[in-house]
Amino acid sequence: MKDRQTLSEDLKKRAAKAPKQAQVPAPFKRLPYRLPAWPEAVRGVPNCVLRSGLFGAIKRGRREYLQAIPIGAPLGTAILFTGPRLDQADLDVWEQCLHLAREQDLGSRIDFGARDFLRAIGRSGGGKDIEWLRNAFRRLASSVVEIEDGPRAYFGAMLHHGARDDDTGMYCIEMNPALVALYGSDGWTQTEWQQRRALAGLPLAQWLHGFYATHARPFGIQVSTLRTLCGSENAQLFGFRREVKAALAKVMQVTGWVMEIDESDLVQVRKKPTPSQGRHLLRSGK
Numbered sequence: 001m002k003d004r005q006t007l008s009e010d011l012k013k014r015a016a017k018a019p020k021q022a023q024v025p026a027p028f029k030r031l032p033y034r035l036p037a038w039p040e041a042v043r044g045v046p047n048c049v050l051r052s053g054l055f056g057a058i059k060r061g062r063r064e065y066l067q068a069i070p071i072g073a074p075l076g077t078a079i080l081f082t083g084p085r086l087d088q089a090d091l092d093v094w095e096q097c098l099h100l101a102r103e104q105d106l107g108s109r110i111d112f113g114a115r116d117f118l119r120a121i122g123r124s125g126g127g128k129d130i131e132w133l134r135n136a137f138r139r140l141a142s143s144v145v146e147i148e149d150g151p152r153a154y155f156g157a158m159l160h161h162g163a164r165d166d167d168t169g170m171y172c173i174e175m176n177p178a179l180v181a182l183y184g185s186d187g188w189t190q191t192e193w194q195q196r197r198a199l200a201g202l203p204l205a206q207w208l209h210g211f212y213a214t215h216a217r218p219f220g221i222q223v224s225t226l227r228t229l230c231g232s233e234n235a236q237l238f239g240f241r242r243e244v245k246a247a248l249a250k251v252m253q254v255t256g257w258v259m260e261i262d263e264s265d266l267v268q269v270r271k272k273p274t275p276s277q278g279r280h281l282l283r284s285g286k
Contacts, residue, residue: 033105033106033107033177033178033180034102034104034105034106034180035098035101035102035106035179035180035183036102036183036188037102038102038190039190041192041193041194042190042191042192042193043095043096043098043099043190043191043193043196044098044099044102044183044188044189044190045095045098045188045189045191045210046149046182046183046187046188047149047187047188047189047214048073048077048079048147048149048152048182048187049091049182050189050191050210050211050213050214051073051074051077051211051214051229052071052072052073052074052077052079052229052231053071053072053073053228053229053230053231054071054073054079054081054086054145054147054231055086055087055088055090055091055094055207056085056086056087056088056203056207056230056231056232056233057087057088057203057204057206057207057208057230057231057232058085058087058088058203058231058232058233059087059203059233060087060089063084063085063139064084064085065083065084065085066081066082066083066084066085067082068080068081068082069081069082071231072228072229072230072231073229074229076149076150077147077148077149077150078146078147078148079145079146079147079148080145080146081143081144081145082143082144082145083139083142083143083144084139084142084143085231086139086140086143086158087203088203088206088207089136089203090136090139090140091206091210092121092122092196093121093133093136093137093140094140094158094159095191096117096120096121097110097140097159097173097175098175098179100112101175105177106175106176106177106179106180107160107174107175107176107177108174109172109173109174110172110173110174110175111170111171111172112170112171113168113169113170113171114130114133114164114169114170114171115130115169117133117171118130118133121197122197122200130169134164137159137162137171137173140157140158140159141157141158141159141160141161141162142157143157143158143159144156144157144158145157145158147182149182149187150187152181152182152184152187153181154176154178154179154181154182155178156176156178156179157176159173159175160173160174160175160176161173161174162174189213189214190274191209191210191213192213192255195209195254195255196209196210198254199250199251199254202247202250204230204232204243204244204247205247205248205250205251207230208226208230208244208247208248208251209251209254209255211226211229211230212251212257212259212269212271215269216273216274217273218268218269218270218271220262220264220266220267220268221266221267222265222266222267223237223240223241223244223261223265223266223267224237224265226244226267227240241261241265244261244267245261248260248261248267255271257269257270257271258270258271
């Protein structure tokens with residue numbers, strides 16, 4: 001019969017040979033799953049969403065269905081997408097869902113009326129808009145993504161699930177708690193909602209507004225790079241460049257930012273950082 005010391009040594013050897021238990025990703029260590037707080041006048045959106053073509057600068061109409069297709073994204077971010085292409089109007093819906101979800105734990109039931117929701121995103125709430133909202137929720141629920149943004153990663157549907165009552169017009173939805181993985185302390189931006197609403201119907205201008213809102217100190221970016229990132233359907237660079245010039249003019253009117261395309265075909269933007277971005281620049285020594 002083995003003595004206690006021999007048994008102890010055997011246990012240590014077995015423990016050393018045993019596979020190490022995987023570390024739980026940081027977002028899943030925190031319960032409950034809650035989004036960061038932001039005020040009513042803004043929308044809190046992950047940077048990887050605003051800087052990519054996940055919600056593309058595309059026109060309304062028939063949607064192409066993508067099957068595990070890489071989406072244009074900046075260096076350090078990778079997005080794999082399956083589902084109908086999403087546009088900037090779909091982003092309005094997704095942002096409003098997150099806005100409603102921020103006051104409670106992710107995964108909790110969120111109740112709202114269709115007309116109230118539509119008015120909040122700048123729509124009339126009429127019959128056509130109610131049908132459009134149904135389709136938007138279908139698109140979001142059927143869109144599955146795998147997003148890797150530096151150390152952060154999320155895979156799942158853009159909208160967890162939901163239900164509606166057509167007699168009362170009431171909806172209840174749930175957002176996936178794992179979405180909190182995309183936020184972290186520095187992975188998201190507060191975008192000015194009224195500025196975005198002022199650009200309604202101008203998908204490229206809305207995309208540019210969201211993209212540059214995520215940058216505390218924007219750097220020059222090639223027009224061709226922006227075409228890839230925003231998911232533009234314009235196959236001709238000179239045509240896209242013309243669209244960008246018009247869109248930049250609209251964004252400048254709404255925000256007061258200074259935006260131009262220089263002689264090197266770089267989009268240059270000068271803007272005042274938000275208070276939180278200013279703090280980020282101080283911390284990073286910039």
